[in-house]
Structures are given as C-alpha cells and as structure tokens.
Amino acid sequence: QTPQTCASPSISPSAFANTKLDYVIIGGGTAGLAVASRLADDPSVQVGVIEAGLYHPVEPLIDTPSNVGATEGNPNFDWAFLSVPQPGLNGRQMTVPRGKLLGGSSALNFLAWNRGSKPDYDAWSTFADGSSDWGFEALVPYLRDTTTTRQNQTNPYPGIPANETTADFDPNLVGFSGPIASSYNDVYVDPPFPYIETLNSIGIPTNPNPDNGNTAGIINSRASLDRSRGVRSYAVEYYCRSVSQSNFHVLTGAQVTKILFNSSKKGNASLTATGIQYTANSTQFSVNVTKEVVLSAGTIQTPQLLELSGSLFILNSHKTFVIINNTVTGIGNSTLLNSLNVTTLVDLPGVGENLQDHLFAGVEYEVKPGVLTFDWLHNNATFEAQQTELYKANGTGYFAAFDSTLTWLPFELFLNSTQVSSILNVFDSVPVQNGTLQPLQHQLQRQWIQQGNVPQVQIILHNAGEVPPLNSNSSYFTAFIGTLHPWARGSVHINTTNPLAHPVINEHYLENDYDVQTILSGVKLLLSLQNVAPLSNIIQARNAPAVNIQSDADLINYIRSGAASSSHPAGTAALGPRAQGGVVGPDLVVYGTTNLRIADASVMPTIVGANLQQTVYAIGEKAAALISQAK
C-alpha cells in the first residue's frame, strides 16, 4: 500500500541560502513540520524548514504498520544514537532511535496515538508560572486539532458499556479536520480479550474515554494510521498540506551546525537570532531570518545545537555579517562550556539536563496452539499469504493492525494501601537536586502518588514474542511494563565542538530505587495473572522471565538486564523558571534571547504519562499560535 504523496522538496542548498525568510525551523520532524505548516497559513510570511534527512514519499519500511521497528538502526532513517553504559542496566548501552528524515521520529514510532492525564498537563502550567496558556484546558484544542479521527468505528473491548463504545468521539476532545489520521484497529488478535477480562476481574476497569483527562484503566488506543490506505500517518501530512504554497520552503539533506546571533538589548535578553548556518554536500551555507528561529531538532539535538549555538556575528557598516572572533560560543551551563573552550553566550545550566524517558521490561508467555497473535504473520504461511493478499488489495487485515491495548495504572489500582505507602516511602528517599526543576517535580509527583489520580505504570500488550529465547514455530504475547513518571533524570551534552558528532547521552536508568520498585510492582502483577482465568486459558507456558527467576532480587536483575526504552526522551530544554533550571519561558522563547523559540519534546518539564507523539504535535501547534500572537 502506498501513502498519498506530494511534491518532493526541490530547493537547492544555495537557493535556500538566498531565500528571504521571516522564520526558519530547524528540523522537519514531528513538531517542526507542525509549526512550519501552521505558520505558513499566513501568506504574508516566508517560512523555511531545514531537515538533515530526506523525504521518503513511498517507503514500506515506514508506511506499512506491521513494519514498525524495522527502521531502527538503519542510517537511511535513523540517527542511531547510543547512550553511555548504564550502571542501572548492568552496564548495557541503550539504543536511542531518532528519525533522520522528513517527518522525524513520527516516521519511526510505533503508531500509538493517545494523550496524558489532566494533571500531566496542569503540571506544565505550574512550570509556566501558573500561566493559563498551559495546562490541560489550554492544550486540549491543540491536542484535538492535530488529527482527523476516523468516525463510525466502535471499540469492541470487554468492559465498555454498549452505549459508550463510541462515546469518546467528543468533538471538543478529538479532532475531525487535523492533518494526522487516527483510527482504531479494524481487526484484533486474540490475547487482548481474555487479558482485559482478567484485568477487569481484579478491579482494573476498561476506560472508554481516555481523551478527557482521566487515562486510568485499560484503553483501546487509536493509531496514527490512515485507514483509507492502511498506512502510517505522520508529520509529512503537515508538509503536504503546505508544500504547494509559494511561502513554504523546505530544504532536506542539510544539517544545521549553528544558530547565528547578534547582540541586542530587549528587556533582559541580549541576543537576537539572525539566521542559521548549515552544511550540505560538505559545503557550508547560511541563511538569514527577519523574525524568528524555531529550534525543533528534538530532545537529543536541540540541546546539542544550543550548546554550540553560534559564533557571534554582527552586522558591519557594509550591512554584512562578520564573525566577531573565532571562538565557538554556546548557550548552556558555563562550567561545561568552559571545559570545552566554548564561550558562553547565555549561562543556562538547565540546557541538556532533566532528560526523562519511559523504560519497559517484558513479561512474556507462550500461547496455546490456535491462539491468533501477530506472530502468525511470520510463522503461519497460509495466514501470511492470505493477509499479504488482503493488504495488497485494499490495505486492510493484520498487516495494518497494531498493538492497541494499553493499560494505565495508578498504584491504587493494583497495590494495597500498605504497598502504596511503602512505594511512597521509597519515593521519599530519592535524591532531589536543589537549584533545578527537581524540587517542584518531586512535590508534584509525590501528590500524584499519594492522591492516586495519576497513573504511574503503563502496560503495553504486545501481541507477539519479543524477549528471547523464542521458538520460531510458537506464538507469544509480551506485556511490557514501564514507568510513566520515572524519577531518573539524565542528560545530553556535547563533548566536542564538532557539530556533526553525536552528543553524549546518559539517561541514568534504574539508578534510583523508585523506578526499580515501580517496574518490579508491574512485573509481579503480570506474573500473578498466569493462573487467573480467562487469561490462563490461552497460556501454554511462561517464557520470560524464565520460571526459575522468582525472588525480588532475581526479578530486579532480570529487569536490569533486559529493560528497553520506549524511545520517549523528553525534557532537555525544559519549560520552567530560569532560576530553577528552565530553558524556555511560557512563550517557549529561550531565556536570554529575543527570538529563539523551541518547539519539540525537549520543552516538556515533566514527561507526559502517555505515548508522546500527540503531545509533541500539540507543542508544535501551540508554538505556531504563540508566534502568530507575537507578530
């Protein structure tokens, strides 16, 4: 099946350099294309986007839903970052996949389309000095307007009252005219049904309407999937909605190496971004802007570019930019920058800090013969052939389905009050670093655990085998259990002034007891369900953790040796008060600058307790609105 395609970007690097731009967006990824396309709705402004990767209009590895994960590590699509060895993961390095193509990480993701709980977003208002611009009510219109939700689809999950199977199609909450197509599955494999009935039987309800700010329970997640073609729907939809406009200029295959500034005096800000420098085909170019630079390079490269942002240029008497001197300059922690001989333009210790991610460990069961899982697409030749035909014919069937069963759990839903108190005690023992966003984050997270209104554990039901050892003729389901609000705070920093080098990524996974105990609690829940009907009726045997792994200590070792990232890094250029480590204010403008804004997952002060993409698109939409208001 092929997606709807549109004209490829055709501007050359040198023609782009000569374009008169009002705005330039660094990174044609998830948020970047959303900002750019919305800004270009105003025909009086010239909008440029610069993306390091290429446009891949027809690419089954990206388009076909069953191929999710297939692009990981492939240099045609993935920056393929790697973390430093993680002591909490028994010394393993974690792969950090990030899209390097038009569409960014939205082209690589696993399609789950959902949002966080109301307190998740209300917390952001706290970091924005209580600004009414942030918070759930303020963000819902942006979350909504990203998407066109497929109508007339019912939710078949157990536990949903018949009159509520379509109740979540509330036009105030979900969109019907946005660029990204979202939809429920048309077909379902077998495990979700006994699994959900079993969770229901122990008091974990099915949630028919998780878009309204209450995410707790089991949900049937929509996918970012265009059902009319059976293909992924991703940020290129924003590109396509604007590509025919003469004020929309997209350059691909070019990597931004610097943001250029001149001095200015506007309030407390001292720097005005005047343009960017980029490299394409080993040649360096620069382009100027009259209004703003928007940094949308994602959680890993946004802090990297800030730390290397710009030799300081000034306009000389001939109205041309001249470099003040040859020193490399940057925005970030002056101690770190000094150690690399980078002159600090703005001392912002929060740049590159506050890295948060969702980490998952798997509990895997082999299922009995005859139980349909996605493994059948490769271990049952007849089924595979039939599904291949169906997908080729009209983009339907199991090649166009995805793992939609997600469970969001406040501790109260599966732990008793003594266990909740004990996990709260563990939380109270985590180290909190003053002078950063952590004291405020700690206070919020403590309330969330105590009040039980914000889910802390997510379980993704993956309807296939994933954790080795796997028997190629068998079928499996794997429950991935993860932390929605981990306490680990990592970092992303440069260790060289070469802008083309990969930055150093250190997530500090599982170095605090709270994150360990949170995942352990979910793993134990899943292990306790093996003999509970009706789930037990489909289980042949436990595959992972191996049956001899029983004690807490052994389970923790299993988690450390196998846990994997869900590829949700966020928070490295956080919205927050400057004195407490914030990098951008409520207007998303970088402190100390007049017109450098950030719009991507890096601005999240606390990681949203959900899959991230819908929220990242909404950040892009919101940034465009803030920029338009400032005009």
Ligand SMILES: Cc1cc2nc3c(=O)[nH]c(=O)nc-3n(C[C@H](O)[C@H](O)[C@H](O)COP(=O)(O)OP(=O)(O)OC[C@H]3O[C@@H](n4cnc5c(N)ncnc54)[C@H](O)[C@@H]3O)c2cc1C
């Ligand atoms: C494997 C994987 C699975 C995921 N699964 C899900 C899921 O199922 N559901 C969900 O909601 N979320 C999921 N996510 C998360 C979600 O997709 C991301 O959080 C989101 O796409 C990040 O958007 P962004 O705009 O911050 O960055 P990106 O979309 O990564 O955009 C950054 C862009 O900037 C470009 N860039 C970077 N540096 C430069 C430079 N110097 N010059 C020019 N261009 C540059 C990059 O090439 C990229 O295109 C997943 C992510 C991954 C990687």
